[in-house]
Amino acid sequence: MKMGTALIYDEEMTKYKLLWVDPACKIEVPERLTVSHDALVRNSLADRCVAIPVREATDAEILLAHSEEYLEAVKKTPYMTLEDLKEFTLQYGDVYFHPNIYHCAKLAVGAALQLVDSVVTGKVRNGMALVRPPGHHSMRSAANGFCVFNNVAIAARYAKQKYGLERVLIVDWDVHHGQGVQYCFEDDPSVLYFSWHRYEHQKFWPQLRESDYDSVGKEKGAGFNINVPWNKVGMENSDYLSVFCHLLLPVAYEFCPDLVLVCAGFDSAIGDPEGEMCATPDIFAHLTHLLMNLAGGKLCAVLEGGYNLTSLPQAVCQTVQTLLGDPLPQPANLSGPCTSALESLHCVRSAHRPYWSCLKHAADLPTSDISTKRIKLAEEEEEKTPKEEEKSTEEKVWPEPPKRVAPPVRSVALLPKDVTCPEGCKRFSSSEALDPLTVSKLRENFLKDADDGDALTTLSSLISITEEMKKNEICSGLALVRDVTMAMMCVVQHAAAALSNRVLVVCVGNGKVPSHIAEEGKALVVQIGSESTEEQKCKYYIPVCLKKGCSDMSGFIQAVFGLFLPLGYEYDPSLVLLVRMPDSRIHDRMWQQLTALLQSFAQGHTLVLMQEDEKACVGPTASSLLGDPAPPLERLQAPLPQDMEAMERLRHRLQADWKLLQITAPESG
Numbered sequence: 001m002k003m004g005t006a007l008i009y010d011e012e013m014t015k016y017k018l019l020w021v022d023p024a025c026k027i028e029v030p031e032r033l034t035v036s037h038d039a040l041v042r043n044s045l046a047d048r049c050v051a052i053p054v055r056e057a058t059d060a061e062i063l064l065a066h067s068e069e070y071l072e073a074v075k076k077t078p079y080m081t082l083e084d085l086k087e088f089t090l091q092y093g094d095v096y097f098h099p100n101i102y103h104c105a106k107l108a109v110g111a112a113l114q115l116v117d118s119v120v121t122g123k124v125r126n127g128m129a130l131v132r133p134p135g136h137h138s139m140r141s142a143a144n145g146f147c148v149f150n151n152v153a154i155a156a157r158y159a160k161q162k163y164g165l166e167r168v169l170i171v172d173w174d175v176h177h178g179q180g181v182q183y184c185f186e187d188d189p190s191v192l193y194f195s196w197h198r199y200e201h202q203k204f205w206p207q208l209r210e211s212d213y214d215s216v217g218k219e220k221g222a223g224f225n226i227n228v229p230w231n232k233v234g235m236e237n238s239d240y241l242s243v244f245c246h247l248l249l250p251v252a253y254e255f256c257p258d259l260v261l262v263c264a265g266f267d268s269a270i271g272d273p274e275g276e277m278c279a280t281p282d283i284f285a286h287l288t289h290l291l292m293n294l295a296g297g298k299l300c301a302v303l304e305g306g307y308n309l310t311s312l313p314q315a316v317c318q319t320v321q322t323l324l325g326d327p328l329p330q331p332a333n334l335s336g337p338c339t340s341a342l343e344s345l346h347c348v349r350s351a352h353r354p355y356w357s358c359l360k361h362a363a364d365l366p367t368s369d370i371s372t373k374r375i376k377l378a379e380e381e382e383e384k385t386p387k388e389e390e391k392s393t394e395e396k397v398w399p400e401p402p403k404r405v406a407p408p409v410r411s412v413a414l415l416p417k418d419v420t421c422p423e424g425c426k427r428f429s430s431s432e433a434l435d436p437l438t439v440s441k442l443r444e445n446f447l448k449d450a451d452d453g454d455a456l457t458t459l460s461s462l463i464s465i466t467e468e469m470k471k472n473e474i475c476s477g478l479a480l481v482r483d484v485t486m487a488m489m490c491v492v493q494h495a496a497a498a499l500s501n502r503v504l505v506v507c508v509g510n511g512k513v514p515s516h517i518a519e520e521g522k523a524l525v526v527q528i529g530s531e532s533t534e535e536q537k538c539k540y541y542i543p544v545c546l547k548k549g550c551s552d553m554s555g556f557i558q559a560v561f562g563l564f565l566p567l568g569y570e571y572d573p574s575l576v577l578l579v580r581m582p583d584s585r586i587h588d589r590m591w592q593q594l595t596a597l598l599q600s601f602a603q604g605h606t607l608v609l610m611q612e613d614e615k616a617c618v619g620p621t622a623s624s625l626l627g628d629p630a631p632p633l634e635r636l637q638a639p640l641p642q643d644m645e646a647m648e649r650l651r652h653r654l655q656a657d658w659k660l661l662q663i664t665a666p667e668s669g
Ligand SMILES: NCCCNCCCCCC(=O)CS
Pocket: 024, 025, 094, 134, 137, 145, 146, 174, 176, 205, 265, 267, 273, 274, 304, 305, 306
């Protein structure tokens, strides 16, 4: 049954601010929280959430990540004069104290712990805590980067201690490196910390050598710390999605966490004076969605940074709206990752090759001298060419994120009469008859015997469903049909021709897929099975072969992240047709993961076709279409080398046409 989304916020955390002049700290203002919460209220998102009260963290909880002497020192700050506070602040970097900041810092930790309790006990499915001060820079005995206590690090330790969780994933999409989190867990294999951050070859704050991609963790924790340095500003949506698809998600699924914590900083969004990146607020809807099927959906997002008072609230709303299960926005401007991002991606994948079986086939590191020399050359080159005056971040403009309207009907089911309709789904019965022209075309094009009334009804119903999707009256649907291939042909033909849709067709299992439907590019057909179907005929028909077939979960999930998702994002369809071919042998859990992840595209307009005898799949498919998190896959063993090599060759061949398939910079080959 559908559980809610927690929202944890208390205006007490707005009651501290900078009391003196300090240029480095002036951006960290109370308004960051008020504009974010006001936007959630204004967009009717707050009242759709479960409001959970904050509480103060106890000393014991704070001591999970901090030293006693540090806590004792911070405890004295409420009684300090302004001069004492200034003096006290001097011992730390890029942070300020205030008589009420200790109280607020305890509430920020308490808010994160309340969120963990609500999600882990199942009171809610997921949630977000809007807090300040942020946490990910604070260290065992030091405040830093606006942070006093490490909210998320404490939450991870708390979750493991109180609930006996074995594995916690921390995703830090803030634009700064959460060095405090890295130090906390770098020798701990039970906490996987992933962070991307503005780095500029160590020139950007906090200018730490250990923020680079080669900090992979220590001793038993080797492999469980992943740093993606952004060596240029201006990173866009494509750069973020490429790192998720080709690095974070494969590793995260292999890690198979019991809980996902997000250091949800939005200074990585366009317009932020710290990040100077160009990713638009709607991308956070996709980043959130891509993490929501890990850990059975147990996801806790805790605010970190974010200083542009326009993009911050927009990104917060995009994140919360996705946590609530609303359809995703069409991703904006995917032009393919930039060279610098590809270099970073390549370096990180190579550095982590020894630790993750999904990366075992990552190409070698670009030999270091070439890479640094090339980068030096590139920079000298850049120095020469006069940079056109960059707009300051404050003048940056971007379109309002698109309204994400949930259609009146979430999901329909086209089923034989004897099959019960899953709860939450609406049984589809073609109410209005189709126009006679369409009917006659169906007869002549698709029906083996023209008098097959049932087949005609099924096909015309499928067409009606695609039309109602087009009008956004229905979000998604599933259908049990006698012949999936004929049904697929019919839907693609109609959708591509009549509705000028771009249709992404995902065929799971062997079976002849008439590739002519892909010819003119109105449909992109990807097929995954156990037979190496005839060589890839054209740019729009892409067969993926797994030696052991679709029952091989680790090979399958690599195809999903390494191929299907990047292709889908780049193709940007307005309809997704998911076809379960007869005897595909795919596991239900993998099927549910795929059904959930494909809703990244086409604002969730997914139509699932299954053979009539697969009645048992109706329930699980419906729950994924209704937005329930897919159950976690078991821990994945290594994918077959020959499968990975085949996918590597396929990716290499296709990346010229499909930029999001690239994982290395062009010249490094
Ligand atoms: N503008 C370039 C100078 C860098 N200033 C760094 C100030 C600390 C930022 C910490 C932060 O944002 C936490 S998420």
